[in-house]
Amino acid sequence: MAPYHHLMVHFPIALWTTATLVILWRAFSDKPLALAAGRVLTPLLVLGVVTGFIAYAIGLAIFPFEAIGSSPLGRNKLIAATWSLAYWTLIAVTVWRLGNRVWEGTARWVMLLLGLLGGALLTVTGALGGHLSGSPSAVSQLFRLLGWEVYTTFYVPNFMLAVLVLAAVALVATGMAGRARR
Amino acid sequence: MRQRLLNASIAIFVLALILSWVFHGTGVVKNDLKRNIYIPATLTIPLQVKAAYNGDKMFFRYRWPAKEPHLYHDMMKYQDGKWERYGKSVPGPQPQGIYEDRVAMLVDDGAVPEFEKYGGYITIGDRMRFFTNEAKKEEVEAHAYLGKKKQVEVGKHLPETRSNVADWKSVVPEAQLQAQRKAGYFLDLWHWRAHRSNPINKSDDQEIAEARYGDEGKGVFFTNWDNDKKQPKLMFDTAKVGKTALNWDDLANRKLGFDDLYYLREDQAKPYDPKAAWKNGDTLPRRVLRKGEGSRADISVHGQARWKDGYWDVTLVRAMDTGHPLDDKAFVDNRVYTVAFSVHRNAFGSRWHYVSLPQRLGLNRQADFKAARFDGSEPKWEQDWQNVTLFYPGQVSWPLLNSAKHAGAENIKKGTPVRARHSEIQLAHYGVEMEFAEDILRQWRYTLLAGVLLIAGFGVAVNLLLAKKEK
Numbered sequence: 001m002a003p004y005h006h007l008m009v010h011f012p013i014a015l016w017t018t019a020t021l022v023i024l025w026r027a028f029s030d031k032p033l034a035l036a037a038g039r040v041l042t043p044l045l046v047l048g049v050v051t052g053f054i055a056y057a058i059g060l061a062i063f064p065f066e067a068i069g070s071s072p073l074g075r076n077k078l079i080a081a082t083w084s085l086a087y088w089t090l091i092a093v094t095v096w097r098l099g100n101r102v103w104e105g106t107a108r109w110v111m112l113l114l115g116l117l118g119g120a121l122l123t124v125t126g127a128l129g130g131h132l133s134g135s136p137s138a139v140s141q142l143f144r145l146l147g148w149e150v151y152t153t154f155y156v157p158n159f160m161l162a163v164l165v166l167a168a169v170a171l172v173a174t175g176m177a178g179r180a181r182r
Numbered sequence: 183m184r185q186r187l188l189n190a191s192i193a194i195f196v197l198a199l200i201l202s203w204v205f206h207g208t209g210v211v212k213n214d215l216k217r218n219i220y221i222p223a224t225l226t227i228p229l230q231v232k233a234a235y236n237g238d239k240m241f242f243r244y245r246w247p248a249k250e251p252h253l254y255h256d257m258m259k260y261q262d263g264k265w266e267r268y269g270k271s272v273p274g275p276q277p278q279g280i281y282e283d284r285v286a287m288l289v290d291d292g293a294v295p296e297f298e299k300y301g302g303y304i305t306i307g308d309r310m311r312f313f314t315n316e317a318k319k320e321e322v323e324a325h326a327y328l329g330k331k332k333q334v335e336v337g338k339h340l341p342e343t344r345s346n347v348a349d350w351k352s353v354v355p356e357a358q359l360q361a362q363r364k365a366g367y368f369l370d371l372w373h374w375r376a377h378r379s380n381p382i383n384k385s386d387d388q389e390i391a392e393a394r395y396g397d398e399g400k401g402v403f404f405t406n407w408d409n410d411k412k413q414p415k416l417m418f419d420t421a422k423v424g425k426t427a428l429n430w431d432d433l434a435n436r437k438l439g440f441d442d443l444y445y446l447r448e449d450q451a452k453p454y455d456p457k458a459a460w461k462n463g464d465t466l467p468r469r470v471l472r473k474g475e476g477s478r479a480d481i482s483v484h485g486q487a488r489w490k491d492g493y494w495d496v497t498l499v500r501a502m503d504t505g506h507p508l509d510d511k512a513f514v515d516n517r518v519y520t521v522a523f524s525v526h527r528n529a530f531g532s533r534w535h536y537v538s539l540p541q542r543l544g545l546n547r548q549a550d551f552k553a554a555r556f557d558g559s560e561p562k563w564e565q566d567w568q569n570v571t572l573f574y575p576g577q578v579s580w581p582l583l584n585s586a587k588h589a590g591a592e593n594i595k596k597g598t599p600v601r602a603r604h605s606e607i608q609l610a611h612y613g614v615e616m617e618f619a620e621d622i623l624r625q626w627r628y629t630l631l632a633g634v635l636l637i638a639g640f641g642v643a644v645n646l647l648l649a650k651k652e653k
Binding site for chain 1 (some may be wrong): 183184185187188190191192194195196197198199201202203204205206207208209210586587588589591602603607608611612614615619622623625626628629630632633634635636637638639640641642643644645646647648649
């Protein structure tokens, strides 16, 4: 399945990369061309998520889980791909639901943050894919400089797991509190 | 208010990401001597190698960094009427620092084809010594063949000496082993040790087949312990060296250097006298050095192997053809060989060594590095060093590499060499992670899920906080 994954993964990479650029542009500009670009964001993101899911599913079929789950690079690729997909799904849902509201006031800076983080996750996933397919790039050197050796599994200790779960709960609670105050 | 909540959401999300980045990779990898786990602080070290030959003799020169030399090994200290042993193989570094430095080299002439592609990995079988799941001594001793060969642990062996590589017990019939040996299915092992027996300018000569054996003949050291009498066999001969024993404090404080007596030579020893005036702190080496005989004594130190200015510099020499084809790989001009190296340092023993990937050595042939042909008896060493990266291999076995747990098992079946897919630093990290495989897998799963939860939580917060106000 590896060749089909390589083929399919071009689509979410291209679509999400374009989406990142559009978000960057739109966050800093209200000019007609930027507005026009902003209008194509929803289809870009939705298509990215759909093709991303397909590429992800095909990717899961390349190696048995026993093999990919035993390889640090494999684990890293899987975690990065899962988070990328989840994260871009979040962006797609947000843009779809909220429309132009995401460019109003401080919301545009939230979008900028979302776009930058999405681009970063995409870079990590792509770089790991290169490693896994036997074509490592120098991007991993950057990760090393920032403190992560890509040949070691990315995991957090138990107390951080608790922090992450608490953070997720706190985020939901914050959102609920905001809705209650409308 | 909603703006504040939005800002708080962003802060929570970003802070969680930053903390995850800061603390990632912690909490699992830790030393656990009960499980034979000790992770060296440094995972890779450099080794420099040169080779030369004159048609008669083959020379190898090795140079590697070490903070200090470890010359002492396996000592017995007299304490309150008993001889206590210090310096046997233990997981991790020997606590008193009494464990010798070593350099070893595996050699093949093509008769073990997997060796050229995967190096020493092919010799790491099922339930190896000092692995977490190592086979018990009683199990090995009870094995019909290995027990007969006086094996007490599962050591390095070649894959086809087993009918099932994933079962150390499945040794093929003895007749087949003999046929394999005659066909050259073994690896020659040059094994230099700083204590056993560098002081007499000798190196051990061994081979790996169905187990790791010393070559035929008399070894260059033997054990100074009488199991029946529960006492040393030999002690220093005062008439020859002016003392009956070493002083423990001299060893503990590392006072004895290359020019001092820190070893016991057979010709400087006499039978142990239990009635001698032994006092606490008297120390006898548990290994006695001797010249050795036959194939086992084929390899010598050329010049002097010494540590200086942070580096060991060791040159070994052996006849190109020793005339022992069942023990040694003969070096022939215009041929290519595969070699792989290992280094022990910092008082680490057994599997806590640094190893290399296989290197091709050419004698007047293109290869990873070439042996220089010279005339006379002394190599000129004018060629550049071959720089090799050694790495800590962790607990990675050949059965594992050929199992469903290795995504590259299919590549091994296809014959893809390890170097085409992995670097030394990658293998070192993989080796470490393999020692904590289940714990890391569990933690990784939870991390994946926690990350998805965080993203989902952030999505909920952003969507609710940015949604239009209801009229």
